[in-house]
Amino acid sequence: DAKTTQPPSMDCxxxxxxxxxxxxxxxxxxxxxxxxxxxxxxxxxxIIHGLKNNxxxxxxxxxxxxxxxxxxxxxxxATLRDTAVYYCIxxxxxxxxxxxxxxxxxxxxx
Amino acid sequence: xxxxxxxxxxxxxxxxQNVTLSCEQNLNHDAMYWYRQDPGQGLRLxxxxxxxxxxxxxxxxxxxxxxxxxxxxxxxxxxxxxKNPTAFYLCASSPRRMNTEAFFGQGxxxxxx
Numbered sequence: 001d002a003k004t005t006q007p008p009s010m011d012c013x014x015x016x017x018x019x020x021x022x023x024x025x026x027x028x029x030x031x032x033x034x035x036x037x038x039x040x041x042x043x044x045x046x047i048i049h050g051l052k053n054n055x056x057x058x059x060x061x062x063x064x065x066x067x068x069x070x071x072x073x074x075x076x077x078a079t080l081r082d083t084a085v086y087y088c089i090x091x092x093x094x095x096x097x098x099x100x101x102x103x104x105x106x107x108x109x110x
Numbered sequence: 111x112x113x114x115x116x117x118x119x120x121x122x123x124x125x126x127q128n129v130t131l132s133c134e135q136n137l138n139h140d141a142m143y144w145y146r147q148d149p150g151q152g153l154r155l156x157x158x159x160x161x162x163x164x165x166x167x168x169x170x171x172x173x174x175x176x177x178x179x180x181x182x183x184x185x186x187x188x189x190x191x192x193k194n195p196t197a198f199y200l201c202a203s204s205p206r207r208m209n210t211e212a213f214f215g216q217g218x219x220x221x222x223x
Binding site: 030032034041042043044045046049051085087092093097098099100101102103 | 205
């Protein structure tokens with residue numbers, strides 16, 4: 001798995017877009033960038049993933065730089081329920097460990 | 111419903127006792143993983159298995175043991191050798207192919223007194 005670096009914490013006002021950055025400079029060509037989030041005392045929940053192109057689903061958008069060394073998860077209209085720890089990982093679910101870092105603790109402020 | 115189930119949700123044990131945490135999935139996934147999470151910390155990988163009858167140590171395997179006799183089951187035993195067993199334990203599973211995702215159970219909170 002690629003090593004990822006995320007800021008430990010971020011705040012965002014309710015209703016605004018939350019932009020969470022992730023550096024993954026060691027990601028290999030066949031590894032996807034994945035984002036998960038964990039609400040307190042629950043199992044992590046899948047959000048979105050991508051390889052090269054930007055991706056969007058009903059939860060979020062994922063912007064991956066052209067060199068694939070970093071990405072940004074965008075929650076377009078943050079709500080209080082988006083308060084969670086967000087994890088960015090790089091993997092291809094092959095014969096690899098699936099390792100998570102410490103993530104970013106996102107707090108949505110009313 | 112397809113999913114991954116961990117049981118029990120809360121578990122209490124006396125110090126010095128071994129305890130086994132259950133993880134079952136009906137998603138037909140080849141790979142399964144166990145993580146430990148301490149308060150305010152990230153997920154640390156204990157063991158993982160890519161195929162039946164095979165498993166590998168993760169980053170913090172000492173004091174833990176696993177088995178993978180069936181594709182759908184990956185139990186974790188916390189032995190008396192684990193110095194600080196009180197933690198939140200998470201199990202996950204995934205297919206072994208690209209462009210897919212891992213699914214997590216809801217976790218077991220183990221308290222050793």
